[in-house]
Amino acid sequence: MPARIKFQGRKRFFPELIPELLLSTGFFCYNESRYTYLRKLVNHLNLLEFYQTYPENYILCGSGGTGKTTSLLLLERELTGAMLNNKTVIPLYFKMNVWNRKRIRGNFLLDELCAFFNEAVRTDVVCKMLRESSEYLFLFLLDGVNELVDYCLENGMTVYECLENEIRELSSFSNVNIIMTSRREFSFYDPSIQEKFKKIEFEKLEKTQIDAYLKLSPTQWVAPEIHLKEELENPMFLKLFREIYERAPEEAMRLKSRNELLQKYFELDVLADSMEAHRDNIREIRRFLIHEILPKIALEVEKALLWINVDSEENKLRTLEYQSLLEQVLSETIIPQNMTKALIYQILPKLGIVDEQLEFSHETIREYLALCSFLETKNRKEVIDLVIKNLKYYPKFDKAAQFSRRCRHLDFAEFIYGEIGAELYCFLAEEDEVKKEAFEFYYELAGLHEDLSENQKCVEIGWIAVEEMQKIKLTPLEQGTCYNFLYYCCNKEKKRDAYPLLEAAIKELENVPQYQKKQEEYKLTYGKIISNMGSYYYQRKEYEEALKWHKKALEFRKISLPDRVMDSYRTIMSDYFCMKQYEKGYETYREAVKKTQPDALFLVRAIGCELCLLKEKKEENLEKQILEELPVQIERVVELAVSNRRMNVGVLKDLQKKLEELEAWTELQELVKEYRTKIEEYL
Numbered sequence: 001m002p003a004r005i006k007f008q009g010r011k012r013f014f015p016e017l018i019p020e021l022l023l024s025t026g027f028f029c030y031n032e033s034r035y036t037y038l039r040k041l042v043n044h045l046n047l048l049e050f051y052q053t054y055p056e057n058y059i060l061c062g063s064g065g066t067g068k069t070t071s072l073l074l075l076e077r078e079l080t081g082a083m084l085n086n087k088t089v090i091p092l093y094f095k096m097n098v099w100n101r102k103r104i105r106g107n108f109l110l111d112e113l114c115a116f117f118n119e120a121v122r123t124d125v126v127c128k129m130l131r132e133s134s135e136y137l138f139l140f141l142l143d144g145v146n147e148l149v150d151y152c153l154e155n156g157m158t159v160y161e162c163l164e165n166e167i168r169e170l171s172s173f174s175n176v177n178i179i180m181t182s183r184r185e186f187s188f189y190d191p192s193i194q195e196k197f198k199k200i201e202f203e204k205l206e207k208t209q210i211d212a213y214l215k216l217s218p219t220q221w222v223a224p225e226i227h228l229k230e231e232l233e234n235p236m237f238l239k240l241f242r243e244i245y246e247r248a249p250e251e252a253m254r255l256k257s258r259n260e261l262l263q264k265y266f267e268l269d270v271l272a273d274s275m276e277a278h279r280d281n282i283r284e285i286r287r288f289l290i291h292e293i294l295p296k297i298a299l300e301v302e303k304a305l306l307w308i309n310v311d312s313e314e315n316k317l318r319t320l321e322y323q324s325l326l327e328q329v330l331s332e333t334i335i336p337q338n339m340t341k342a343l344i345y346q347i348l349p350k351l352g353i354v355d356e357q358l359e360f361s362h363e364t365i366r367e368y369l370a371l372c373s374f375l376e377t378k379n380r381k382e383v384i385d386l387v388i389k390n391l392k393y394y395p396k397f398d399k400a401a402q403f404s405r406r407c408r409h410l411d412f413a414e415f416i417y418g419e420i421g422a423e424l425y426c427f428l429a430e431e432d433e434v435k436k437e438a439f440e441f442y443y444e445l446a447g448l449h450e451d452l453s454e455n456q457k458c459v460e461i462g463w464i465a466v467e468e469m470q471k472i473k474l475t476p477l478e479q480g481t482c483y484n485f486l487y488y489c490c491n492k493e494k495k496r497d498a499y500p501l502l503e504a505a506i507k508e509l510e511n512v513p514q515y516q517k518k519q520e521e522y523k524l525t526y527g528k529i530i531s532n533m534g535s536y537y538y539q540r541k542e543y544e545e546a547l548k549w550h551k552k553a554l555e556f557r558k559i560s561l562p563d564r565v566m567d568s569y570r571t572i573m574s575d576y577f578c579m580k581q582y583e584k585g586y587e588t589y590r591e592a593v594k595k596t597q598p599d600a601l602f603l604v605r606a607i608g609c610e611l612c613l614l615k616e617k618k619e620e621n622l623e624k625q626i627l628e629e630l631p632v633q634i635e636r637v638v639e640l641a642v643s644n645r646r647m648n649v650g651v652l653k654d655l656q657k658k659l660e661e662l663e664a665w666t667e668l669q670e671l672v673k674e675y676r677t678k679i680e681e682y683l
Contacts, residue, residue, distance in 0.1 A: 065236025
């Protein structure tokens with residue numbers, strides 16, 4: 001058995017990212033969810049020490065540049081040949097995005113292992129080796145699972161389903177651990193696989209860490225613009241900033257965005273200082289490659305990646321070839337007289353930015369360079385169309401799979417938004433046909449930030465979408481639907497009142513033709529709008545007005561949308577609870593369970609009303625009835641909360657608090673003790 005196996009290895013564009021910070025206490029944290037340890041148990045450990053102490057399966061999450069790849073490479077380097085639980089550790093590093101260029105027929109991790117051996121080895125033989133090699137611990141390091149594009153294969157399965165099958169088999173072996181990285185939370189189709197992984201989310205760097213790395217004392221530090229402060233909390237951008245700061249401190253302090261940061265980094269060409277000069281004009285050639293050639297290559301790769309999600313059968317990434325693409329780009333570019341193609345071919349690989357497999361040193365670098373080319377290209381509409389199709393939410397498809405697809409190119413969309421702001425329509429062309437593209441870009445981008453609970457960006461982009469929508473023609477039903485959705489996006493801060501969006505939505509629906517009012521889409525939209533009217537007043541603690549709208553929504557749903565009445569019962573119960581009308585809240589519960597199946601959140605709110613009634617010591621019969629119902633309700637809440645694809649942690653924590661209070665009733669003490677223990681185990 002080889003002591004070290006590494007796949008898809010290559011030189012990196014940046015030096016290792018701040019290893020002293022990666023190894024410091026508190027660089028990573030633990031989200032309070034089902035798949036994590038409590039931070040208080042391990043806050044004295046760094047990542048390497050942590051894995052050595054708790055060798056299990058993990059998902060490392062963090063934005064681009066937080067050190068996920070560096071962490072895996074650190075584990076690979078330090079653990080190769082190390083002893084752990086009397087086993088020799090063999091790390092197996094996989095760069096996941098390389099499979100976007102390959103034809104996947106079923107297995108790919110195991111096929112890659114088979115290909116490592118210089119003979120025809122079947123996958124069952126490799127599995128047997130992994131399973132029976134009791135003296136080894138095989139550590140699979142899967143770098144960038146979010147970069148793996150999910151699409152349907154010839155065998156009818158999706159890429160992620162194939163990956164799940166392999167992970168399911170590998171994780172069943174006692175001598176195999178798997179650590180994956182992802183820019184955002186990665187969702188498996190099968191919840192049982194999710195349960196085998198614990199999530200580690202990288203924290204932002206703290207000011208003390210930033211100051212220490214920049215070698216600045218508090219008295220020396222002059223804070224950059226607020227936008228760049230956020231970037232400096234990211235290790236990669238912090239490292240780039242220091243490179244700039246050491247050469248041009250005044251210019252560094254004027255930087256306001258990551259776009260400007262990367263632009264200045266390439267302008268200074270700081271990497272040229274460490275590169276051996278092959279010719280006197282080496283810096284000029286490097287600048288030409290970085291500013292003229294690499295952006296065009298990056299945009300072609302980005303477009304090919306965008307295209308896979310649009311049409312997986314026509315995988316344009318597979319047809320891209322380094323040599324031919326470079327020749328195409330050079331043929332479309334004016335080459336300075338003092339440069340030759342031969343010299344360009346010689347120097348380009350030495351930059352370490354892109355290799356001959358068209359793999360860039362970092363996704364962020366590819367996205368930034370692609371942006372540079374996008375800003376100069378004439379065919380911007382084609383790129384925007386592809387971005388919109390990738391951001392778009394399709395109601396008929398699996399939500400978890402959609403989330404992965406929609407987030408895949410969010411960073412590129414963010415680069416575009418960061419550069420052009422609200423001016424996409426003017427940037428594309430002043431033609432009527434691009435007005436809708438401009439609206440859809442902001443609409444879908446705001447929607448994705450809403451899904452990610454990134455409220456500040458959601459509100460900012462949502463209001464831009466509102467302005468763009470007013471420039472285009474939509475049907476009354478489309479207008480009403482869009483206004484209602486943008487209300488969700490824009491109603492997340494108090495700086496600007498979003499209520500006019502609901503009023504506009506209602507007004508638009510009044511103009512919907514009668515035949516459309518019988519359609520499901522109209523019923524769903526109208527029900528949501530009048531319910532949102534109630535939510536608007538509820539947020540402002542005007543509970544009587546909120547109750548009026550919520551009751552109106554309930555009556556409409558009883559007739560037109562009987563499968564949605566639970567949403568209305570839930571909001572009505574909350575209204576009564578806030579009005580301290582607990583008996584009416586309890587009556588709402590009794591009515592609801594006769595009409596529909598209650599969900600976990602509704603039951604927790606019902607328990608809240610019942611708890612208040614018990615405290616008020618209402619009549620004996622009511623108290624007896626509540627005490628008889630509570631055990632069934634508590635059991636059902638836990639059952640529903642843990643059976644979802646993603647455990648409803650909020651519901652469990654809410655129930656946990658209520659159980660603490662219910663312990664005061666002798667009849668419930670044993671039950672409370674049992675379920676408090678269960679919830680603690682789940683959390």
